[in-house]
Amino acid sequence: MKYENIIKGIFIERPNRFIAICDIDGKKEICHVKNTGRCRELLIKGATVYLEKSSNPNRKTQYDLVTVQKNDRLINIDSQVVNKVAFDFLPTLFEGVKFIKPEYKYGNSRFDFYVETEYEKIFIEVKGVTLENDGVVRFPDAPTERGIKHLKELQKAVKEGYKAYVLFVIQMSDVKYFEPNSQTHPEFAEELRNARDNEVVPLAFDCAVTPDSIEIRKSVLIKI
Numbered sequence: 001m002k003y004e005n006i007i008k009g010i011f012i013e014r015p016n017r018f019i020a021i022c023d024i025d026g027k028k029e030i031c032h033v034k035n036t037g038r039c040r041e042l043l044i045k046g047a048t049v050y051l052e053k054s055s056n057p058n059r060k061t062q063y064d065l066v067t068v069q070k071n072d073r074l075i076n077i078d079s080q081v082v083n084k085v086a087f088d089f090l091p092t093l094f095e096g097v098k099f100i101k102p103e104y105k106y107g108n109s110r111f112d113f114y115v116e117t118e119y120e121k122i123f124i125e126v127k128g129v130t131l132e133n134d135g136v137v138r139f140p141d142a143p144t145e146r147g148i149k150h151l152k153e154l155q156k157a158v159k160e161g162y163k164a165y166v167l168f169v170i171q172m173s174d175v176k177y178f179e180p181n182s183q184t185h186p187e188f189a190e191e192l193r194n195a196r197d198n199e200v201v202p203l204a205f206d207c208a209v210t211p212d213s214i215e216i217r218k219s220v221l222i223k224i
């Protein structure tokens with residue numbers, strides 16, 4: 001997935017979860033943050049950021065903040081891009097894919113993808129991962145009752161004969177391993193273990209990230 005018209009800037013502050021103030025060529029600009037998570041360890045005053053300039057001159061905010069430089073690591077924080085790169089990746093993940101339907105309603109949830117192969121019917125829930133510390137990546141970075149609900153619904157789907165996966169898309173490269181964030185949300189970590197024990201398959205893949213692109217790259221070890 002490639003962005004258009006990427007511009008380098010310096011992060012100044014984040015007045016609320018939707019907007020950031022960035023310095024772009026010496027001018028303060030109000031920018032849309034494409035991630036409602038905390039991102040506290042990333043959006044630090046003085047951090048180098050990469051923004052996509054909108055082609056719509058009538059838009060209220062002309063820039064979207066999509067990528068952050070953290071030390072030597074580029075981390076994409078665009079929560080909207082995760083399903084796009086996952087959609088492109090799914091045909092390589094499952095053999096003989098015949099049908100992919102995004103945003104598929106099942107029970108009381110709407111899963112990110114429903115996939116059919118010649119032999120299987122599959123539900124997939126996708127989670128973007130941006131939280132990293134010393135090469136270890138974790139999800140979530142804030143409590144997510146919605147995430148727990150999805151895990152429970154995936155377990156129900158397995159009981160009804162479907163295959164089910166939770167796909168963690170790590171929005172950076174060269175990490176050591178993935179684990180659930182037991183400190184921030186122990187209930188999610190526990191439900192992920194329950195889901196694994198009930199045949200919901202957790203998968204984690206890192207991404208090749210540049211200032212203007214992101215693409216799923218390779219499998220990452222999961223420690224649950």
